[in-house]
Amino acid sequence: MTQDLKQNIQDEIAEHKILVYGKGTKQAPRCGFTLETIDFFNQIGFPFEVLDVLGNDAKRQALTEMTNWPTLPKVFINGKFYGDTDTLGPMLESGELERVIADAFADPKHKVGRG
Amino acid sequence: MLLQSIYIYFIGKRHAEASTCPCGTWETIRDTETKSRIMITHEDIERLIRTALPDARVQTYDRTGTSDHYNVTVTSSAFSGKPLLDQHRMIYAALSEALKDGRLHAVELKTEAEK
Numbered sequence: 078m079t080q081d082l083k084q085n086i087q088d089e090i091a092e093h094k095i096l097v098y099g100k101g102t103k104q105a106p107r108c109g110f111t112l113e114t115i116d117f118f119n120q121i122g123f124p125f126e127v128l129d130v131l132g133n134d135a136k137r138q139a140l141t142e143m144t145n146w147p148t149l150p151k152v153f154i155n156g157k158f159y160g161d162t163d164t165l166g167p168m169l170e171s172g173e174l175e176r177v178i179a180d181a182f183a184d185p186k187h188k189v190g191r192g
Numbered sequence: 193m194l195l196q197s198i199y200i201y202f203i204g205k206r207h208a209e210a211s212t213c214p215c216g217t218w219e220t221i222r223d224t225e226t227k228s229r230i231m232i233t234h235e236d237i238e239r240l241i242r243t244a245l246p247d248a249r250v251q252t253y254d255r256t257g258t259s260d261h262y263n264v265t266v267t268s269s270a271f272s273g274k275p276l277l278d279q280h281r282m283i284y285a286a287l288s289e290a291l292k293d294g295r296l297h298a299v300e301l302k303t304e305a306e307k
Contacts, residue, residue, distance in 0.1 A: 110298070146277075147284050147291070163301045164276050 082139045090153045094181045095125035098140055099150035103127045110161065114150045117162050121169075123178055155181035231259035232295040237287070244286035245270045247306065260297035271305035279303040 090096055097114050101107030106115055111127070118125040130136050130149065140151055144158045152159050154177055159165060168174040238250040245268045253263040264283070271279045280301050290296040 145281060147288070158277070160277050160280060164280060167276060167302075 079135075079139075082136060083143065086136070086139060086143065089128060090156050093126040093153075094155055095123060095178070096153045097125060097127045097150050098130050098153075099127055100129065100131040101127075102129050107131055108149070110148075111150050114152065114162050117165065121174075121178065123182060154178065232262075232290055233259065236290065237262065237264060237296070240290060241266055241283060241286045244282065249306075255300070258297075260295065261299075262296065263300045263302070265302040265304070267304045267306055269306040271303055274305075276303070279305075 095118060097111070097118070099106065099108065099111035099114060101111055103115055106112040106127075107129075108131075115127060130140065137149065141147055144151055146158065146160065148161065150161055152161060152165060157177075159168065159177070165174060168177070234250075234252045234254075237252050238248075241248050241250050241264075245266070247270070248266050248268040251265040255261050255263050264287075266283055270282065274282075280303060283299075283301055283303060284291070287296060287299065291299075
C-alpha cells in the first residue's frame with residue numbers, strides 16, 4: 078500500500094471519534110451490514126461518521142492490511158479498530174463499549190452520557 | 193441498563209433484515225465476482241473450522257435459505273484468553289478459502305471460549 082493512502086486513513090481515524098468504513102453512505106447504505114452498523118450507532122446516540130469505500134479497491138486493501146480484518150464494515154473508535162457489529166455487540170453486552178465510548182468523548186466539549 | 197435493552201432490540205432486528213443484504217463482505221474479491229450461486233453446507237463449514245480448531249463446536253444457521261449467507265457460532269478451548277477480535281480472525285482464516293471462492297458469501301460470527 079502507498080504511504081499516502083495509509084496516512085489518509087490515519088488522518089480520518091484521528092478526525093472522527095467513531096468512524097465506520099462501509100459500503101455506501103449514512104443516507105444510502107449499499108450493504109445490509111453497513112446499514113446494520115449505522116442502526117447500531119444511531120441507537121448508541123453518539124456522533125459517528127460513515128465513509129464509503131465501496132468503489133475504492135486500493136483503500137479497501139489498505140484497510141484490510143492495516144487491521145488484519147478481511148471484511149467491511151470496519152469500525153474505529155478513538156483511533157482504535159474494534160471490528161464490526163459481530164464484535165461490538167458482545168462489547169455492548171459486557172459494558173466495555175460504553176467505557177470505550179465514554180473515554181473517546183471524555184472531552185469538556187462533549188457531554189458524556191447514555192443514549 | 194439502556195444500552196443492554198438496545199442490544200436486545202438490535203439482535204432481534206438483525207435477523208429480520210438479514211435477507212435484504214445485497215452484498216458479500218469479504219474484502220479480497222470484487223462484488224461482481226460474488227454473483228455466482230455456489231453453495232456451502234453446514235458440514236463443509238464445520239470441517240473447515242475443525243481443521244483449524246479440532247475441538248470446535250460449530251452451529252450454523254442458513255439465514256437466507258440460499259446456503260451462502262450463514263450465522264456461524266463457534267465454541268472452542270482455543271479461544272481461551274484470546275481477545276474477541278483475534279477469535280474472529282481465527283475463524284475468518286479458517287473460512288478464507290470458502291469466502292474467497294464465493295461458496296460462502298457472508299457470515300455473521302459469534303465465538304465463545306469453551307469453559
